[in-house]
Amino acid sequence: MSADVELDHLTIRFGDFTAVRDAHLKINGGEFFSFLGPSGCGKTTILRAISGFNDPTEGAVRIGGRDMLGIGPNKRQTALIFQNLALFPLMTVAENIAFGLEVRGVNKLNRRDKAMQLLDLIALKGQGDKLVSELSGGQRQRVAIARALAVEPQVLLLDEPLSALDLKLRQHMRTELREIQQRVGITFIYITHDQGEALTMSDRIAVMSAGRIQQVGDGSTIYDHPETAFVASFVGENNPLQGKVLSCDQEFAVLDCGIARMRARNPGGLEAGDEAYVFIRPENLKLSTKGDTAASADTPENSFTAPVVSEAFEGAVRLISIQGPSRKPIIASIPNTGEAQPFTPGLLLNVCFSADQAVALPLGDLADE
Amino acid sequence: MTSRTIMRLMVGFYILLFFGYLFGPLIMMGITAFNATSFPQVTPWEGFTTAWFVQLLEDDQMTDGLINSLWIGLGVVCLSVPIGLAAALMMTQIYERVRPYYYMVVVSPVLTPGVILGISTLVFWDRMGTAVNAEYESLFYNGMWLTIVGQSTFISAYCMLVFLARLARFDRTQEEAALDLGASHVQVFWKIMVPFLRPAIFSAAVLAFLTSFENYNTTVFTIQAESTLTTVLAGKVRMGTQPDLSALAVIIIAITLTGAILHEFLKQKERLKQIRQEKAAKEADQELAETMGL
Amino acid sequence: MSDFLIIFSAVLLALLLQPLVRKNAGNIWSSVSAVNFVRRNGAFLSLYLILAVVAWVVFMIILPQLYMVDFSFRHNLPLAEIGGPKDVHTVKNYQYLIFGRETDEEFLNWLHLTVFLKTMLASIFVTLLDLALCYPIAYYMAQVAKGGKARLLILALIVPFWVNEILRAFAFRILFGTGGVINSFLIYLGIWDEPFDFLRADVGLYAGLSYAYILLMIFPIFNAIESLDHNQIEAARDLGAPWWRIHWRVVIPHAKPGIASACTMVFMLSAGALAAPQILGGPSSLWFTQVIYQWFNTGGNWPQGSAYAFVLLIACIAFVMTVMKIFKVSLGEITK
Numbered sequence: 001m002s003a004d005v006e007l008d009h010l011t012i013r014f015g016d017f018t019a020v021r022d023a024h025l026k027i028n029g030g031e032f033f034s035f036l037g038p039s040g041c042g043k044t045t046i047l048r049a050i051s052g053f054n055d056p057t058e059g060a061v062r063i064g065g066r067d068m069l070g071i072g073p074n075k076r077q078t079a080l081i082f083q084n085l086a087l088f089p090l091m092t093v094a095e096n097i098a099f100g101l102e103v104r105g106v107n108k109l110n111r112r113d114k115a116m117q118l119l120d121l122i123a124l125k126g127q128g129d130k131l132v133s134e135l136s137g138g139q140r141q142r143v144a145i146a147r148a149l150a151v152e153p154q155v156l157l158l159d160e161p162l163s164a165l166d167l168k169l170r171q172h173m174r175t176e177l178r179e180i181q182q183r184v185g186i187t188f189i190y191i192t193h194d195q196g197e198a199l200t201m202s203d204r205i206a207v208m209s210a211g212r213i214q215q216v217g218d219g220s221t222i223y224d225h226p227e228t229a230f231v232a233s234f235v236g237e238n239n240p241l242q243g244k245v246l247s248c249d250q251e252f253a254v255l256d257c258g259i260a261r262m263r264a265r266n267p268g269g270l271e272a273g274d275e276a277y278v279f280i281r282p283e284n285l286k287l288s289t290k291g292d293t294a295a296s297a298d299t300p301e302n303s304f305t306a307p308v309v310s311e312a313f314e315g316a317v318r319l320i321s322i323q324g325p326s327r328k329p330i331i332a333s334i335p336n337t338g339e340a341q342p343f344t345p346g347l348l349l350n351v352c353f354s355a356d357q358a359v360a361l362p363l364g365d366l367a368d369e
Numbered sequence: 370m371t372s373r374t375i376m377r378l379m380v381g382f383y384i385l386l387f388f389g390y391l392f393g394p395l396i397m398m399g400i401t402a403f404n405a406t407s408f409p410q411v412t413p414w415e416g417f418t419t420a421w422f423v424q425l426l427e428d429d430q431m432t433d434g435l436i437n438s439l440w441i442g443l444g445v446v447c448l449s450v451p452i453g454l455a456a457a458l459m460m461t462q463i464y465e466r467v468r469p470y471y472y473m474v475v476v477s478p479v480l481t482p483g484v485i486l487g488i489s490t491l492v493f494w495d496r497m498g499t500a501v502n503a504e505y506e507s508l509f510y511n512g513m514w515l516t517i518v519g520q521s522t523f524i525s526a527y528c529m530l531v532f533l534a535r536l537a538r539f540d541r542t543q544e545e546a547a548l549d550l551g552a553s554h555v556q557v558f559w560k561i562m563v564p565f566l567r568p569a570i571f572s573a574a575v576l577a578f579l580t581s582f583e584n585y586n587t588t589v590f591t592i593q594a595e596s597t598l599t600t601v602l603a604g605k606v607r608m609g610t611q612p613d614l615s616a617l618a619v620i621i622i623a624i625t626l627t628g629a630i631l632h633e634f635l636k637q638k639e640r641l642k643q644i645r646q647e648k649a650a651k652e653a654d655q656e657l658a659e660t661m662g663l
Numbered sequence: 664m665s666d667f668l669i670i671f672s673a674v675l676l677a678l679l680l681q682p683l684v685r686k687n688a689g690n691i692w693s694s695v696s697a698v699n700f701v702r703r704n705g706a707f708l709s710l711y712l713i714l715a716v717v718a719w720v721v722f723m724i725i726l727p728q729l730y731m732v733d734f735s736f737r738h739n740l741p742l743a744e745i746g747g748p749k750d751v752h753t754v755k756n757y758q759y760l761i762f763g764r765e766t767d768e769e770f771l772n773w774l775h776l777t778v779f780l781k782t783m784l785a786s787i788f789v790t791l792l793d794l795a796l797c798y799p800i801a802y803y804m805a806q807v808a809k810g811g812k813a814r815l816l817i818l819a820l821i822v823p824f825w826v827n828e829i830l831r832a833f834a835f836r837i838l839f840g841t842g843g844v845i846n847s848f849l850i851y852l853g854i855w856d857e858p859f860d861f862l863r864a865d866v867g868l869y870a871g872l873s874y875a876y877i878l879l880m881i882f883p884i885f886n887a888i889e890s891l892d893h894n895q896i897e898a899a900r901d902l903g904a905p906w907w908r909i910h911w912r913v914v915i916p917h918a919k920p921g922i923a924s925a926c927t928m929v930f931m932l933s934a935g936a937l938a939a940p941q942i943l944g945g946p947s948s949l950w951f952t953q954v955i956y957q958w959f960n961t962g963g964n965w966p967q968g969s970a971y972a973f974v975l976l977i978a979c980i981a982f983v984m985t986v987m988k989i990f991k992v993s994l995g996e997i998t999k
Contacts, residue, residue, distance in 0.1 A: 051549055073548045086546035090564045100550035103560070133646045136654035151550055376906075380803065387800055391823055391877065394834035397844050401837055409837050410847075455715035462700070462712075474720055480927070482935025482979060484952050488972045489727035492734045492965065522723040555705035583827045585938045586952075590959060602829040606836070606942050615837075618830040625825040629818055 002029040002186040003064035003077060003154035005050060010059040012045050019045040021211040022059070027189060027204075029064075029154075032181050034190040034198040037208035038234070043191045046208075047157050050189065051080045063155060079148035080157040084164070085140055087132045093143055094119070094128030100151035118146040121180070138169045145180065155187040162197065174200050195235050199223065207231045227267060229364040232279040239285075239330045240277040245270050245360070253360045258325040260304035264358035276360050284357040285332035287320065287343075288350045303352035306330070308343045318343075322351060395622060402615035409612045421616040428613065434601035437513065438582055441597060444517035445524055445581040446574050452521065453528025453573055454566070457536055460529075478523035479530070483586030490519035491590050512595035519591040520581050527580060528573040535569035735969035756970035775954060775971075782951035783978060785865075786933035789872045790926050796873065797880040797925075802914065804881075805888035806896065824878045832871050832942040839867035839943075863945040871943045872936060876929040883928070887921025888914060923990035930986075931979050951975055 005027040012020040020042040027033045035043040048054040049061055052073030061068045068076060079100075088096050095102075097118050098111040106114075119128055122142035132140060141161060148156055158177075162170045178201045181188045192198050198205045199219040206216045207230070215227045226232035233240060243257035253266035255278055262278045270276050309321040309329045318336050320343050321329035332351065334340070343349070401409035405418040425431065456475050463471055478486060498509030508514050543565070547557045563570075585599045592600055605614060701709045736752045744750065760779075763772030804816050823831070838844050839861035846858040861867045891914060899909045915922070940950030955975065958968030987993070 053545060074551050074553060080549045082542045082546055084542055086540065086542035088543060088561065099547065103550065103552040103556045131646065134649040134653065136650055139653055383799060384803065388819060394838050395823055395826065398834040398837055408842065410842060452715045452719045455712045456719060459712055459716050474724060478724055480931055480983060482931060482975060484935055484937055484955060485972050485976050488959065488969060489731035492969060493727035493730040496730055496734065518723060525719055553705065554703050555708055558708055579825065585828055586935060589937065599827060599829055602827065603938055603941065606829055606833050614830065614833055618826060621826055621830065625822055629822050633818060
């Protein structure tokens with residue numbers, strides 16, 4: 001069974017510090033939902049509020065429609081997987097897994113059965129009598145998951161559980177976690193600062209910054225249609241070009257960005273005279289050398305000429321830094337076909353992009369940078 | 370180069386001298402335990418004897434004192450380990466602004482001279498006894514009970530410090546994890562906290578017993594008409610010295626050495642176990658990597 | 664007497680419960696937090712925690728001390744008169760320490776005042792002696808000796824201290840007595856003909872006291888020095904600092920809390936020592952604790968003894984405060 005989780009205008013303060021501001025969203029039962037944000041953005045506080053370790057200062061947390069105020073962590077139908085896993089070092093693997101059942105008064109035989117069953121699920125058959133200290137990082141990870149699943153929670157909360165693993169194991173565990181979630185069918189709420197994890201595993205993602213939820217949506221929406229400057233710059237690579245809005249209509253805005261006029265989508269309702277950013281992703285920039293006319297067929301607004309600063313080779317793609325209007329260069333990435341000529345520094349390039357792939361957003365939190 | 374060698378020689382010589390100072394008196398005393406002279410002397414050597422050990426066993430005063438000491442030690446363990454544990458747990462829960470004051474009060478017995486603890490315990494119980502018109506045979510005037518209470522005043526603080534040291538290494542997420550899995554706070558205490566503190570409980574108990582066993586300053590005031598091994602010894606030494614005391618020292622040193630060696634051996638075993646576990650974890654890591662084809 | 668007890672218990676209980684009441688409540692005194700404490704620990708555990716701590720703090724630490732202080736301001740009365748009209752407060756026990764009896768010829772009670780001062784000065788001397796003896800060893804164990812060797816040294820340090828305090832003093836008596844090992848040896852060498860009475864000269868006492876507290880001096884310093892990164896010493900040496908400057912500028916400042924802690928402990932224990940002075944002290948020289956002991960035993964004047972004990976306690980507290988001021992360390996660091 002799975003339950004939905006509702007944050008109803010949730011605000012959490014610690015003294016003068018506001019960790020979470022007015023978080024308001026509903027996580028559906030059976031969903032794999034991620035909170036994505038840099039460290040200190042308040043995502044762990046939200047998780048601890050759902051599991052019952054932090055009380056709301058304002059607003060409420062509802063699980064399965066029921067207000068959780070005054071209900072302790074041990075009375076909630078949630079299970080939390082801690083960042084450091086918090087396995088009990090003095091117990092064996094099987095005892096760890098069966099701990100939740102032990103405190104519920106389940107008898108020894110049934111406990112043993114359930115532990116065996118879960119050990120099977122996490123591919124650690126026959127290792128139940130080992131001590132936790134004898135397991136590898138990846139194995140401990142699975143034991144923590146099994147221990148949480150043993151109590152048959154309606155919601156599983158995961159606090160950056162993969163951060164201690166090395167890269168390859170981490171990538172492997174992503175698929176495994178997703179598989180487990182689909183098999184058990186309960187709500188997973190996942191906390192991470194790694195957008196790769198969030199994008200590959202989640203049904204929906206909430207991007208957070210400085211205690212505020214910036215945007216909620218599925219992976220492609222977050223990536224392709226960011227609603228705030230923070231989301232645009234935090235999720236994936238993006239080139240911000242600052243400028244002033246010259247004119248706008250329902251869908252598009254035209255900005256003066258110094259080097260050229262840029263036309264971009266206008267989801268945030270910018271008006272003429274506003275300061276704003278135009279975001280354009282490196283992979284959406286089209287480059288052509290002077291005289292090569294094949295790529296410059298787009299509208300005249302979104303094209304400019306600038307010299308190459310440097311090139312970085314990344315295997316599958318090549319990253320080309322181009323002199324932009326500010327100190328920070330504009331990055332373009334082109335697939336590596338193995339044939340193209342290298343871009344030597346100083347070479348003048350025609351750069352252009354489609355207005356549909358660029359987005360203009362208010363300065364917001366990024367204004368200070 | 371030569372100055373360095375001289376330095377090293379001097380350091381070595383100092384260490385030798387230092388440990389000579391440490392063990393010399395005990396070794397000399399050990400020798401007197403086997404010398405046949407009626408006064409504890411190394412010279413003149415009048416022949417090897419074990420008579421002093423036999424005399425020790427026949428000394429009723431000492432045997433009575435020893436039995437009292439053992440009972441008092443047991444009483445102190447039963448009183449000060451639970452108190453120390455409670456005080457340490459309280460420290461973790463107490464309101465932060467009050468914590469320094471609380472700490473000051475509970476460690477004060479460590480810094481108070483033992484004679485003062487003995488006197489204050491004696492005076493307090495005596496006055497209480499007078500206030501309630503207690504009988505002379507009651508607990509208020511019982512030397513054994515007063516000694517247990519008086520010693521526990523500061524031994525509880527020792528125990529508390531042992532527990533605090535262990536608690537400082539406790540990972541709070543363990544407690545949260547157990548709560549999250551549905552354990553009540555009481556279950557967390559018994560299933561997570563107590564097993565975690567078990568080694569500390571053991572060392573606190575040993576520390577409490579040994580400290581109680583050899584305490585003199587507090588005991589000498591609270592014990593009154595009764596006696597412990599230490600007060601009997603003190604009385605004997607002040608009266609005049611006899612070689613049977615050396616014999617007793619030899620026995621104590623032998624027991625201590627055995628205990629120390631045993632302790633070191635167990636620690637070594639623990640270390641080896643840890644190394645083995647780390648190795649197993651590393652192997653498991655490799656195995657996992659292979660099965661996943663990474 | 665009993666109302667005295669009730670008032671103090673009430674005040675102390677209130678003080679003790681204050682943290683429980685105030686926990687998690689910020690500045691607002693809220694009774695909800697006391698409920699929180701019970702909810703957090705369960706009924707049984709809360710009861711155990713509160714009972715054990717209150718019993719200890721109130722009935723073993725605070726009340727006995729207060730009673731001792733109160734008692735020191737009273738007359739030495741026979742049992743029948745306690746609580747009677749004669750049972751009033753007085754400062755005569757303290758007066759006696761300073762001025763002696765009114766009928767005495769001398770204006771001041773030189774006998775006890777000298778004993779008090781001698782005890783304090785001798786305790787400071789023993790402390791400094793121990794510091795000088797132990798600092799090199801602590802440094803050696805913490806920074807020079809490695810692995811198994813360091814463990815062996817620690818073990819060698821601990822073993823002698825599980826030998827009973829009385830027997831340790833006894834060993835020094837064997838060593839320093841007129842017929843003892845040292846005298847026999849020196850006479851054999853021909854240094855002097857007559858045995859020298861080390862005990863009368865208090866040499867035995869100082870040696871015995873220093874010996875008794877070696878462990879307490881070494882361990883705090885050892886712990887402090889051990890936490891010093893060896894690279895700092897290497898760096899100082901690399902920059903050309905001579906060995907004494909390395910100690911003065913790098914090691915000692917780092918080990919300061921440990922040194923303060925060790926010195927405090929050793930001073931307190933020396934000043935409060937009773938067994939070693941009784942066994943090793945010369946017949947003519949008394950330790951202050953011996954005077955207190957006499958008041959309780961042969962003197963049979965408990966209020967007088969309590970007054971002396973309180974003076975000793977105040978002196979010790981003053982010493983700790985001074986050390987804390989000089990070394991700028993907190994109480995927590997001292998008892999670590």
